[in-house]
Amino acid sequence: MTDDHTFPTSLGTSDADTIMLMGHNVATDLMGKVGFGELAFWMVAQRRPTAGEVRLFEAVLVSLADHGFTPTAIAARMTYYSAPDSIQGAIAAGLLGGGSRFLxxxxxxxxxxxxxxxxxxxxxxxxxxxxxxxxxxxxxxxxxxxxxxxxxxxxxxxxxxxxxxxxxxxxxxxxxxxxxxxxxxxxxxxxxxxxxxxxxxxxxxxxxxxxxxxxxxxxTMLRGFSLLARTAGLVGQIAEEQRTPIAPAIYNAVDRNATFVAPEPAN
Incomplete structure (x- = not known):
């Protein structure tokens, strides 16, 4: 029995010899010729942006990449401290905090x-x-x-x-x-x-x-671009956590200062 199903895509396809992306050969047409920000724009918009659009788009990405010890950065660092064998978990933890208050x-x-x-x-x-x-x-x-x-x-x-x-x-x-x-x-x-x-x-x-x-x-994709930008920031945060960790101090400060409070009786 043959399977004649097809799955249309305007993004990436590959065979034994080539990798294609949006109809262009990745190795010969895109690598070294297209910047990452331009590529991200192109993949979502399905059109190649102008140089001016790329400049504004990448300025936006830079503006959102990192903003200090925000909850997303702290979550990433704490997760890395708990599971240093899983950098993807630390990055994911930071991205999951991108909600109504941040990003x-x-x-x-x-x-x-x-x-x-x-x-x-x-x-x-x-x-x-x-x-x-x-x-x-x-x-x-x-x-x-x-x-x-x-x-x-x-x-x-x-x-x-x-x-x-x-x-x-x-x-x-x-x-x-x-x-x-x-x-x-x-x-x-x-x-x-x-x-x-x-x-x-x-x-x-x-x-x-x-x-x-x-x-x-x-x-509907704007939060996706915020997360794309913040991913770079989180990678930087985790790299810094490897060099000069602060997660152990955060953990100890909270854990050693936890105070038991008896719950109020239910009504």
């Missing part, structure tokens, strides 16, 4: 902006800053009235401004890829205080989501 904001912001723009009937090409501000004010007002939060604003550390934000805007402008998602995000930064009663900085994860959405990448 997931990129996806949340890109999706939020994308939904707002998708609901517009007007072409935003040529909109003035005042018109963007009016849209942003309406969006923030409606979001607050619904009891929801606008993603991408505020930061627990960079309360006076996230240093990554102006760089992303500048690169996007220089490369002529500053689109409606970034313009709306900038307008939210200018207008939100009128509704919230306080000024919060735009954060790096949020501007990353806006930039990735402007590059035409699927908003």
């Amino acid at each position: 997931g904001v990129t996806e949340d912001t890109g999706g939020f902006l994308h939904r707002v723009l998708a609901d517009l009937s007007d072409d935003t090409t040529g909109w003035s800053e005042d018109r963007w501000d009016a849209l942003a004010l309406d969006v923030v007002t409606r979001t607050k009235a619904a009891g929801q939060f606008v993603p991408g604003i505020g930061h627990p550390v960079h309360k006076n401004g996230d240093p990554r934000v102006p760089v992303i805007f500048s690169i996007a402008d220089e490369e002529a890829v500053l689109g409606p998602h970034l313009k709306l995000f900038a307008a939210i930064g200018r207008a939100h205080h009128q509704v919230l009663g306080r000024s919060l900085p735009l954060n790096g994860a949020g501007v990353a989501g806006a930039a990735l959405a402007d590059l035409g990448l699927p908003v």
